[in-house]
Amino acid sequence: MKQELDRPIDDLLVKSLLDEATVAEQMEINQWLSDSDDNLRYFEHFELIWQQSKELEIRSIVDENAAWKRFKDRVNFPQEKENVVSMYQKPVFNQFRVAATILLAVCTGWLAYLLVGNQLGNEQITISSGEQTLTDTLPDGSVVVLNRRSTISYPEHFTGEKRSVALTGEAFFDVTPDKTKPFIISVNDVTVRVVGTSFNVKNSIEKTEVVVETGLVEVARDTQMIKVRPKEKATASRVAGGLTKQKSQDEFYKYYRTNRLICEDTPLWRLVEILNEAYEAEIVIENERIRNLPINTTFEQKSLENIIAVISETFSITAQKDGKRIILK
Structure with a gap:
């Protein structure tokens, strides 16, 4: 205070x-x-x-x-x-x-x-997800799904003219509409402002990303503000500074709440990047010629071993285990 x-x-x-x-x-x-x-x-x-x-x-x-x-x-x-x-x-x-x-x-x-x-x-409530994803309902009826090792803080009752919450980690928000009281998320040095919409916010050491699923979201950093619409992504880089906006190329941001990995002409390097994050794995592409090979499939509640087997068969490559590492070559 x-x-x-x-x-x-x-x-x-x-x-x-x-x-x-x-x-x-x-x-x-x-x-x-x-x-x-x-x-x-x-x-x-x-x-x-x-x-x-x-x-x-x-x-x-x-x-x-x-x-x-x-x-x-x-x-x-x-x-x-x-x-x-x-x-x-x-x-x-x-x-x-x-x-x-x-x-x-x-x-x-x-x-x-x-x-x-x-x-x-009106005590401040802090919720942490630990090692499992967690779904929580906020005082206004908005629903938030926290990814693993994420935390959200919010008041017991939303008073005043704003609904303010603070986030560390990653979460998906489905915000209850209220034009008279904007919903505001503070995450690192980025502010996300909405009235009623659904979107994903992900914060890491390197950057903060906001992917919009429905509605319109305002993302602000310092004096810069951009409006983000469905299938668009705003990125605030810690190194480069400022805000950038681009089309969201995939739907991997959903994986932790849907347990599905949807690949649509997804380059192998991108799938490997998400697998390393989702399964806390260490998968390495040793053969540079296969990095950009596209894959089209959906993995639904599959084990990492099963996914690696499908990748190996699809591209006729070898997956070799070296301790905790999985080497694709």
């Missing part, structure tokens, strides 16, 4: 809410949001307070700078100070003063509820 409520990040968050943040400032905000789940929750609370303040705001001639100062005062829980008041106040001023006092009390109480009460009633 954000420990001090008067840090400069508050000013940046409000500038972002007002669409007045510069590119550099928005980058700083995105980095701060990706630093921790607590920061994401604080932003949701902050944004909700801002919206509540706008709804309760008294229509007056006070300028925006003064309004922002009052808002900061509310967030920072100012101590009451004795004021010297004229004995001959106008009734209108008295009414405004009472209204402002009520607004301050409401906002202060609301923030206290969010920062204290919600911590008790």
Whole structure:
């Protein structure tokens, strides 16, 4: 959680809410949001307070700078100070003063509820899949399938104007549609934003990949954002930086939830790459001439030995075992 409520990040968050943040400032905000789940929750609370303040705001001639100062005062829980008041106040001023006092009390109480009460009633839930795939249903009814050794964190209840989760590893999401509350996934330094759709997110040391199955997905990194549609894939490389988009060439991203490997003119090197990942194997193509040979078949709940036998027979090649390694030649 954000420990001090008067840090400069508050000013940046409000500038972002007002669409007045510069590119550099928005980058700083995105980095701060990706630093921790607590920061994401604080932003949701902050944004909700801002919206509540706008709804309760008294229509007056006070300028925006003064309004922002009052808002900061509310967030920072100012101590009451004795004021010297004229004995001959106008009734209108008295009414405004009472209204402002009520607004301050409401906002202060609301923030206290969010920062204290919600911590008790909206615990952060963390689910890890371990050595088996795992299916979980989120508070909004969205379904997530975690691949092995993957973790997802989310609040017990989605509050505020967003449904925010954090992911490490790989997962397939089938998101319940809600146009009023976008679903946002933070994975490494990449943000995935959707309303209602299905897609796969995979994070590794080298890169983060998002493959869309249905709907439209926005993938953002730093100041760059791209829209990804069905049968397209967005990739954020750790080395190259930035985001790229391309057609998804196969459906191997489904293997851990369907137990099927569908090969449609799939080059042998690509199938071997997925087999090494899915079975934690060490298959090596020693004969370079067979690397790009295409294979057309579907392996459904087959053992690795069975798949290697089919490959060997299909291409008339030899598969030799050398300890844990399987050498194709």
